[in-house]
Amino acid sequence: MPDSVLSTHELHKAFGALRASEGISIRLLHGEIHAIIGPNGAGKSTLIAQICGSLRPDSGRVTFLGRDVTALPTEARARMGLARTFQTSALAMDQTVMQNVLLGALGASGRPWRFLSRVARDAGLRDTAEAALLETGLQDLARLRTAELSHGQRRQLEVAVALTQAPRAFVMDEPMAGLGAEGSRHLTGFLDRLRTRAPILLVEHDMDAVFALADRITVLVYGRVIATGSVEDIRADPLVRDAYLGDGA
Amino acid sequence: MNREWLLNAALLAGLVVVPGWAVWADEPFTIMLATRAVIFALAAAGLNIALGLGGLVSLGHAVFFGIGGYAMGVLASHAQNYTPLYDGVFTIQGTKSMPVIWLAAAVTSGLAAWLIGVLSLRTSGAYFIMITLAFGQMAYFFAISWPAYGGEDGLSIYVRNGFPGLNTLDPIQFYGLCLAWLCLVLWGYARLRRSPFGLALDSARQVPDRVRAVGLDPRRLQLVALVLSGAVTGLAGALFADLNRFVSPSMLSWQMSGEIIVFVIIGGVARLFGPVAGAVFYVMMEHWLGGISDYWQIFLGLVLLAVVLFGRGGLIGMICGKGRPDA
Amino acid sequence: MSPILLAEQILNGLQSGVMLFLMAAGLTLIFGVMGLINLAHGSLYMVGAFAAAAVAGATGSFLLALIAALAAAAAAGAMVELLVIRRLYARDHLDQVLATFALILIFSEGTRWLFGSFPLYLDIPPWLAGTVMLPGGIEYAAYRLALIGAGLAVAAGLWWMNARTRLGIQIRAGENDREMIAALGVDISKLYTLVFAIGAALAGLAGALVGPIQSVQIGMGEPVLILAFVVIVIGGIGSVRGALVGGLLVGLTDTLGRLLLPELFKLVTDASGAATIGSAFASMAIYILMAGVLIWKPTGLFGARA
Amino acid sequence: MTLLSLTQLTASYGATQALFGVDLDIAAGEAVAMMGRNGMGKTTTVRCICRMMPAQGTLVFDGQDLSRLPSHRAARLGIGLVPEGRRCFRDLSVAENLVAAARPGAWHAGRVERLFPRLGERRRQRAASLSGGEQQMLAIGRALMTNPRMLILDEATEGLAPTVRAEIWAAIATLKADGMAMLVIDKSLKELRGACDRAVILERGRSVWAGPMRALTTQVANTHLGL
């Protein structure tokens, strides 16, 4: 088995009668972008929640960097280098853009127990934060309150925070959602470069982006994996066309 | 921002000038009132750490205030009666020394905050308010019916405790001690707010999911905030007990918790000087309105109502405008 | 301890639970619906009791007194909403807490100013006076049985309103997203005034019903307020079912705790000492219960959210 | 006949001005696309129309001055909103979400469920636990329940699977065929071209271009939308 950075083994999760994950096993390899696609309600976000630790699977395992992390809380996985973006932005609205990114850097530094020093004067944290803002093109907005950002700008900030975490793997839940055409194009190019830093597990409905980026695609329908393969395989798969892509793609 | 800075400076100056004037004019009662206000401000500044920075609306801060008070009462009463506090494997004597009492007050109330926090931080929002209230009520009823230290009658310490080099019975000297503590805590608060911990705590208040996702545990951050908060309020409790030379379960009552919260809210939540403005205002209102009529609390109610309705973010917000002042 | 005593105490626990529910119902409605921590709820309870006592004193009719209590409390509630609370929806919850705290002072001292400092007289109506014999030889006060009935009726009515009527659904929607429900064409301000009036009327009703067996006096609302908060928090905020279950749990815990804890301590210490220690723990029992429930279920028994 | 007409609309968030002069007209039965990069003021314009924030300038719907009306009165005139970010009532079930908005007319819960069968299947589920796409359907259904004369869709296809997106575009086409006026904000120019009669482009809080869809040349799109 080629060594995978992140993998799940036979994950099962049910909400009452609804089976949101049924034996999901996927792997994220070094240097790749692995896209998860599937109809709405297929269980993509549920899968991500289990990978990141905010939801506990009924059975099955999650392995990250060769270690079984199924029992670890979210923050421990994050400290190991698992960075995520949220489908609905989770940002501190009352803080500035800079503060939101600084938080990411602070989390990564693992030293939050400093009570009397100025966080904004910590050169290490600042550098990480500024670099992340620069990469996402938000450097000019650093001093704005996050509440003042437009929807699209907030989506970019989500990515910026993940960048500060010195990640070993990214898990992104619909980072393109809400970005305009221009923004999507920009982000597509950016993710393309990002994969060399750490592999990306990408949930996305923007097929243009997915087809442009993904090394491999897994298709989830009703909690089950119905296909995994390269872009060409998936495009050609009649099952996938029927369940998800429709005739447009 | 600048305006707030000016207001803070004015408040601080007032806290120095007015008692100074009172010494000159021989108005010991004014000093007493100022001491009361400063101690309440200290208690509220403690709460402001949990409430303003951490978003933890604790309706049980009287527990810490009271524990601080009882730490003083218990230690001093044992010293007064020459009976050991604990006589077992080793012996603990009572004491009339303020520094030791302060340490004991801060440590015991911090411990209590840790215990309550571990249990309460599983909840949030209104549930957190109520579970802290529940712990407050438990402590209150326990203190009322526990006979060892006077029960509801409380505990009188006839003479104020001592501080090396000072005559604490002199009102202005005791006031100076209290003011020094307040300044120290406000300085700490100002630093804390901009510190790495402050940032993490503020984020834990707004977006706990995000904090987890970057590898921090929001509950532990909040627990530490609560412990700091409880310790400061406990310290204020010890000073308050010393001011009155008396401690009773009324320091543990939910009304007391309510008042501490009120100080913070009327002053301005999360404002550096919010607790100070709130406590000073409240004590002044209580004093001035008290003479108007038997029904003076109606006026107090109306004044408080006016502050809420017309001032966003409390008195400081009313004067200096809205917004969280950091960044 | 005889089985009859135990049975009677369980009945007492249920009855006091239902009574607590009555007080908590309006609170949970307002709290759950508008997200408002209404500390002045106890004052509205007091307003109800005073209105009832005044009208009963003047007319001698208990039914008129109940109507007066409902009307007075509802009017007071609507006025409070229109004049004060309405301006605070967009604000921090803490501002609302402070405002309702101020209202307590105004209501309490205002009532004292109107009615004097002395407790008022309000008695059980003759047609509910005395006791009835229940199966099993339990002699029980008729009025208390009536209270149980009234409480259960209120519970059913509230549940129906909340879950089954469009009004209830819109109110709950407004609780999630006030701006959005308005953008869909619902006059949420009017709804809120209505909810506040209903909640206040329930508090007033509770005050009037409890008045005949308790002391109608200034400050009567505050201890009740705390208990009512305990009840709705145990049950889960906003849940009428939760308030009922919470009320019963608190009523039973309190009543049985007062009976059993001193007995328990008698096993280890002398009678007088056991009475003090036992009752000390009994007075903490409901708070211990509440803390326990919240530690086990952080959003109460039937609550969905924080 | 003009249904909605905005002239020189300006608006601010506190001290920051977000709109500097937006002009927009929508005739009865007409579908208009509003376009612009991120943060250019599209949502802000929508919020002004729905009276969710104060605005200066003229704001007329069906001959009535909106600018003095509270939000719910504006909605009752016949403006249905599918807001950015869905904003379903989290603690209500799907069915209750629909009931909460209902006003008499041709649209009722049954019809909405026929439009989006998925909602029928999830009728008793709490909205908070719906998938993103399901929530989006619910938000559209909820707006339809108010039986509006004009529907505003702010990023209504965001986060939807291609198949569902196609369904929604189909639904939009149906609604338009029924004579419903529409203001559509979306990032897919291709779909907007198919669905809308006219377009308005916003840039930094101003309407900088308006005209019939076919006049929206690649060059215009390039300058204003960065395509």
Place this chain on the structure above:
Amino acid sequence: EVRVGMITTLSGGGASLGIDTRDGFLLGMKGQDDVEILVEDDQRKPDVAVQIADKMIQSDKVDVLTGIVWSNLAMAVVPSATAQGKFYLSTNAAPAQLAGKGCHPNYFAVSYQNDNLHEAAGAFAKSEGYTKPFIMAPNYPAGQDSLNGFKRFFDGDLAGEVYTQLGQTDFAAEIAQIRASGADSVFFFLPGGMGISFLKQYAGSGVGLPVLGPAFSFDQAILQAVGDAALGVKNGSNWSKDLEVPANADFVSAFQAEYGRLPSLYAAYGYDTAHLLISALDKADPSDADAFRAALKSADFDSVRGKFSFDTNQHPIQDIYIREVIKEGDIYTNKIVATALTDRSSAYVDDCSMK
């Protein structure tokens, strides 16, 4: 000129007691133009009471303090006030601690010692031949003292001894216990609204055993709120409006004329305190502490309670009566039916070092 500071409860739930204390005292002080009286509201909070006391002592330079209604407030104020050399005359609260070990030459209880009225009830229960009383009080020091006071003079078996919660409003559980206990009588000490609630609920329960209590729950102001439920109940008191003493008749009619209502116990204590003070001021000035103390101690005034003198611990020696609640026209009031204790001092007098 002499300054007297009165600290009492004038706002909130307990205000009626403080208002009566104040009114009785001011009535007694009428015409004393050379005495300046300062009255302040303690809000029933110990810390507020302490601070008012400090203010009166430090800024207003009062000579004498008085007026506190509640034991816990008295415990907060009295020790430090007397330690600063001020005189304190208690119009009501007189906790055990201040009668025994904590007695002080500058502290005089004009009212009673807290246990007195409960002792009277105990003595009366014994003389009535009750064999199994059920006794009940809230769980706090004054409550514990009250049951001990009762038991001090009632040495028989008890059917039950129950401590309720302070501030409790529902007594169904206790009433059921009474019913089941086989008691032949009930003694309770439940201050304020608790007593009203208990009596109403007890009357509706059909238990019907004879009830005994201290006067507080049957005081003039409270009785009207209890109504018929109180009729026939016996209560221990050292004062009653029908006490046949000339000073008392004057007091009752003067109080009614001045305030338009019947006086209560607290008013009577306030009035007596005023007269004690006047009698002492006639003989000595407070600045001469020893002379003033001696003047106070001689208790040379016409008490509305008839005979009145101070024991060595400076608590009264007085008769304690049993009253019964009756209805006079529309008004519920008390009449004396027995004398329970004659020349009663207090249980703690021997613990006091003053001889």
